[in-house]
Amino acid sequence: MENYNPKEYPPFAVTVDLGIFTIRDGQLQVLLVERGGPPFEGSWALPGGFVNPSESAEEAAVRELAEETGINFNVLNNIRARIIFDKDQVKVDDKKKVHLEQLKTYSSPDRDPRMRVVSVAFVALAAELPDPVAGDDARNARWWPVEDLLAEVPEIELAFDHSEIVKDALERVRSKLEYTTLATQFVKEPFTLSDLWRVYKIVWGEEPHLQNFRRKVLSIDGFVEQVDGFSEGNTGPKAKLYKAGNTKEIQPAMMRMKR
Amino acid sequence: MENYNPKEYPPFAVTVDLGIFTIRDGQLQVLLVERGGPPFEGSWALPGGFVNPSESAEEAAVRELAEETGINFNVLNNIRARIIFDKDQVKVDDKKKVHLEQLKTYSSPDRDPRMRVVSVAFVALAAELPDPVAGDDARNARWWPVEDLLAEVPEIELAFDHSEIVKDALERVRSKLEYTTLATQFVKEPFTLSDLWRVYKIVWGEEPHLQNFRRKVLSIDGFVEQVDGFSEGNTGPKAKLYKAGNTKEIQPAMMRMKR
DNA sequence: TAAATAGTGTCTCTGAGACATTATATT
DNA sequence: AATATAATGTCTCAGAGACACTATTTA
Numbered sequence: 199m200e201n202y203n204p205k206e207y208p209p210f211a212v213t214v215d216l217g218i219f220t221i222r223d224g225q226l227q228v229l230l231v232e233r234g235g236p237p238f239e240g241s242w243a244l245p246g247g248f249v250n251p252s253e254s255a256e257e258a259a260v261r262e263l264a265e266e267t268g269i270n271f272n273v274l275n276n277i278r279a280r281i282i283f284d285k286d287q288v289k290v291d292d293k294k295k296v297h298l299e300q301l302k303t304y305s306s307p308d309r310d311p312r313m314r315v316v317s318v319a320f321v322a323l324a325a326e327l328p329d330p331v332a333g334d335d336a337r338n339a340r341w342w343p344v345e346d347l348l349a350e351v352p353e354i355e356l357a358f359d360h361s362e363i364v365k366d367a368l369e370r371v372r373s374k375l376e377y378t379t380l381a382t383q384f385v386k387e388p389f390t391l392s393d394l395w396r397v398y399k400i401v402w403g404e405e406p407h408l409q410n411f412r413r414k415v416l417s418i419d420g421f422v423e424q425v426d427g428f429s430e431g432n433t434g435p436k437a438k439l440y441k442a443g444n445t446k447e448i449q450p451a452m453m454r455m456k457r
Numbered sequence: 458m459e460n461y462n463p464k465e466y467p468p469f470a471v472t473v474d475l476g477i478f479t480i481r482d483g484q485l486q487v488l489l490v491e492r493g494g495p496p497f498e499g500s501w502a503l504p505g506g507f508v509n510p511s512e513s514a515e516e517a518a519v520r521e522l523a524e525e526t527g528i529n530f531n532v533l534n535n536i537r538a539r540i541i542f543d544k545d546q547v548k549v550d551d552k553k554k555v556h557l558e559q560l561k562t563y564s565s566p567d568r569d570p571r572m573r574v575v576s577v578a579f580v581a582l583a584a585e586l587p588d589p590v591a592g593d594d595a596r597n598a599r600w601w602p603v604e605d606l607l608a609e610v611p612e613i614e615l616a617f618d619h620s621e622i623v624k625d626a627l628e629r630v631r632s633k634l635e636y637t638t639l640a641t642q643f644v645k646e647p648f649t650l651s652d653l654w655r656v657y658k659i660v661w662g663e664e665p666h667l668q669n670f671r672r673k674v675l676s677i678d679g680f681v682e683q684v685d686g687f688s689e690g691n692t693g694p695k696a697k698l699y700k701a702g703n704t705k706e707i708q709p710a711m712m713r714m715k716r
Numbered sequence: 717t718a719a720a721t722a723g724t725g726t727c728t729c730t731g732a733g734a735c736a737t738t739a740t741a742t743t
Numbered sequence: 744a745a746t747a748t749a750a751t752g753t754c755t756c757a758g759a760g761a762c763a764c765t766a767t768t769t770a
Contacts (some may be wrong), residue, residue: 211469300561316575324722431742436749668723
């Protein structure tokens with residue numbers, strides 16, 4: 199640090215990449231955008247962009263999240279000064295809650311063929327995000343089942359090292375379901391215990407024992423809070439409704455079958 | 458990414474900062490260096506430095522780790538091409554194993570008053586690291602008890618946001634002791650179960666029940682492996698000796714008392 | 717002999733796994 | 744009526760907490 203010389207030290211570009219996850223059609227899906235220019239033109243990539251001089255990586259991530267998910271950017275921008283990172287809980291307005299957390303920084307010298315780019319990757323989780331909105335560069339955007347991206351023979355190859363990022367992000371999400379109450383982020387409130395159970399089933403790819411799952415969730419103080427009313431429309435009896443509680447960590451953790 | 462223009466996009470400097478932890482004199486200690494120039498001249502800071510154009514943040518971290526801990530840099534440099542990141546296990550030579558993992562990236566626009574610096578922080582753990590060696594800029598270096606840095610009234614104020622980094626790093630280390638076998642990284646092999654127990658006691662700041670601790674460690678397949686010989690010098694009977702096993706994750710996790 | 721440490725044994729209680737049962741809604 | 748889901752109950756077993764006890768070494 200002492201001997202920094204701007205003339206000699208080559209500049210790095212710093213970007214953020216976002217793994218934005220949601221559950222749709224009974225599958226864990228991640229938002230991808232189609233690249234409109236080289237390199238990897240026509241390939242799909244995680245949404246992201248450059249970090250501006252005046253903002254932190256976290257602020258850039260929030261901005262990109264807003265652009266890509268259709269949450270009005272101006273609204274978000276006005277709020278930026280009072281964005282609350284309450285244990286990774288980004289309150290965009292009083293209704294929508296989006297979980298956003300830093301994942302890892304990717305910095306291989308050759309990860310971008312054009313230049314030296316260091317990218318800070320984030321994981322975002324939300325229930326029922328609106329359909330993707332084309333960014334200002336009019337890129338195509340769509341949700342893609344994570345399973346299809348990480349299969350032995352992936353349906354598509356992602357640009358840059360984004361396949362690795364998706365893999366790391368999925369592992370982060372899976373393990374966070376074990377020892378935090380993060381699963382409540384994947385369901386719209388109010389939700390039933392079956393809704394919550396389905397999150398675990400889909401993300402883990404294995405079915406926790408439903409009855410034991412109910413017992414566990416209800417035994418953890420502050421995991422969920424019952425609200426008035428009952429579920430509609432299912433075959434079977436009406437289910438009690440819940441919202442997320444205040445507890446963030448689970449101790450002892452939710453148990454996963456094998457590994 | 459599409460619309461990058463080097464003329465317009467301001468350069469970022471990218472650095473690595475290292476939280477290098479070891480246990481000395483019954484305390485968890487972290488390596489600090491005294492800053493030889495502004496800003497924060499005379500303050501203590503985490504070791505670190507700029508990422509070179511040809512290297513990743515991980516490679517830069519290994520290089521800095523070598524410089525600051527006195528592991529011969531040339532040796533390490535020759536090995537760099539074949540550095541093995543085997544689940545975060547950096548094998549420097551066939552004897553020394555140093556655990557190195559990425560912690561988090563710090564990117565507040567004003568974290569360095571001179572310029573825009575994004576820093577990728579790492580956590581390193583090792584047993585019995587040699588005494589610090591002055592870097593090429595002849596800075597002072599010393600081990601410092603973590604407890605003194607994070608007290609209500611800290612003994613010293615760290616430069617930049619390094620106090621926050623130390624806090625985050627400590628939390629990472631503490632939680633990793635819960636669900637991984639990382640504690641074996643803090644003791645020199647061969648070690649006794651009491652040695653291992655002492656790691657938990659020191660890092661967590663609370664004493665796990667010794668007898669139950671023994672039972673737990675021995676019940677986890679691959680946590681430790683017994684080796685020939687017995688401990689010397691303690692009051693009391695000679696203790697069996699162990700080395701680290703191959704298992705990395707613990708399931709179910711080690712239990713911590715309260716929080 | 718006292719004190720500290722190593723190691724084993726055992727009782728209790730919590731919680732996970734597994735399974736059974738009843739009730740309530742839709743088709 | 745058949746079926747799916749909601750909710751509760753219960754038996755078993757693994758494992759954590761706590762404590763007792765023996766053995767071995769040094770001061």
